[in-house]
Amino acid sequence: MKNYPTSELQPGMKVTETIFTDNGQMIMEAGTALTSELISRLTFYGIGSVPAEPLPETAAPMASAEPIKEPAVAIPSKSRASNPSYAQKIKAQPEFMAYQIEYQKKAYNIRSLFDSIIKHPEDPVDLQRILDSCYMLAGMTKTTIDFFDKMHNMRLDDDSVYSHCLNVALIARQMGKWMQFPQEDLDILVLCGLFHDIGKVQIPDEILNKPGKYTDEEFALIQQHPTASYKLLEKLPIDERIKKAALMHHERCDGSGYPQGLKANEIDDFAEIIAIADVYDAMTAARSYRSPLCPFQAIGMFEKDGLQLYSPKYILTFLNRIANTYQNNRVLLNNGQSANVVMINSKHLTRPMLQMDDGSVVDMLNLPDWEIIKII
Structure with missing residues (x-):
């Protein structure tokens, strides 16, 4: 049976071998029919690819064991109009609309920044300007609840690398505040989040956004993005923790991560924070192969x-x-x-x-x- 990259798996496909982490922990038995949640579980464990049976061409994807989409419930139109959902109330707020505009501007600025670093690596990077831009956006949320409400309602299908980096930076900042980090460390943590996936920008769009199946060579290229991110940042005069976060954010404490298979005491603390923010944002975002969790x-x-x-x-x-x-x-x-x-x-x-x-x-x-x- 063919090995499928995790990003290509679909609900209803069956794994043909028992799946283990690198340290031998079983996470899925052979013959398991995949659901959206199980695919996310593979992503959670950093499993890059699994052997699986393809879906029959005429078969419809199997529904998740825990359906994501709201079931059809007969609700009178008057009731629906007079009782808008929590999400609808948020999106109707003028503050949300203003946040949405600024968010899109910041994501575009990150794109421009990444392009500049790749094309002109010798040029200085104005880190304070980047931080001021992120803090300006963060300042548009009143509370932690308000921040997560706005972030989740900004979701679009297949969020871009730039939106993802912005989200991870803001989530990491919030984690740092919860941990009572000093302002200097909060600044570094935000930059760790912003730069952690810069290496993905070097992957051609036709591969990164490929609708069909990856070749083995294409998938190997995608798995190299932490190393690619580190190499892009290596010579920049920035804090070493930013570079380590880029390299280590897919490492896991039990040694099951990549690219180096590091264990708990070998992983930089800021990289561990970015890893949590990265996975949470990825799981709660829509992807081509599943609805958001x-x-x-x-x-x-x-x-x-x-x-x-x-x-x-x-x-x-x-x-x-x-x-x-x-x-x-x-x-x-x-x-x-x-x-x-x-x-x-x-x-x-x-x-x-x-x-x-x-x-x-x-x-x-x-x-x-x-x-x-x-x-x-």
Whole structure:
């Protein structure tokens, strides 16, 4: 059977061999039918490719075990108009529209910056101007909740490398604030996020955005992007942590990452923070092969496997803080019902207390079959 890059897998395909991490941990048995969540799990573990059976040409992709899209529910048009969703309310705000315009400008500026570094590596880079631009955007959000609300509602299909780098920089900055880093370190952390994927820009667009299957050579080129990023930054007069974050953000504490297979004490601290921000942004963004994961689904994957892959001091802070940003949000459940999150369970972050539409309060810890599949 053919080896498929993880980015080409589709729900419904079956893996033909048991999948292990580099350190021997089994994460998927042979014969497993892939779902959107399982494909994201492979990405989470840094599995670059897997042997799989292709979908029959006439077969429709199999639905995820935890469907991402809202099920069709008959709602009168009047009710829908008089009760806009949480996301609709955010997008209707003048502040969001202003943020969207500035966000797009900043993403374009990152593109121009990357192009300049590649074409004129000897030219000086105005780091303060870059930082001022990012902080100006960050200043347009009032609270942590407001920041994540705006970021998630900025999502477009197949977010560009530049948007992804901007998101990772802003998420990393927020993590640094949670860790009470001094301003100097926050600045470096933002720059680590902005530059971490610069090497992807050297990959030709026809390969990076190829709609069909990668050749082995093309996929090997994509996997080299951390090394390519490091080489582009290597001679620039910038903090070494920025260069290390570019090189090491796909390394994992258990040694299962790439390109060097480093373990916990060998990975730079800032690279570990960028790794978490990078994976969270990737999982909650739409991709050609899957819908975006709900933040609660992403949190659940981190809860299940994160302590093996990431530094506990960073991943635990991230999970507890980000889960609490979703308190009071309205959510859609896998049974078609909707509810309000009224309390986060600190020991089981994806199993909060919910207030149902009939006014009753339920504890998801007592309802193992219920899952949050969407923030609405």
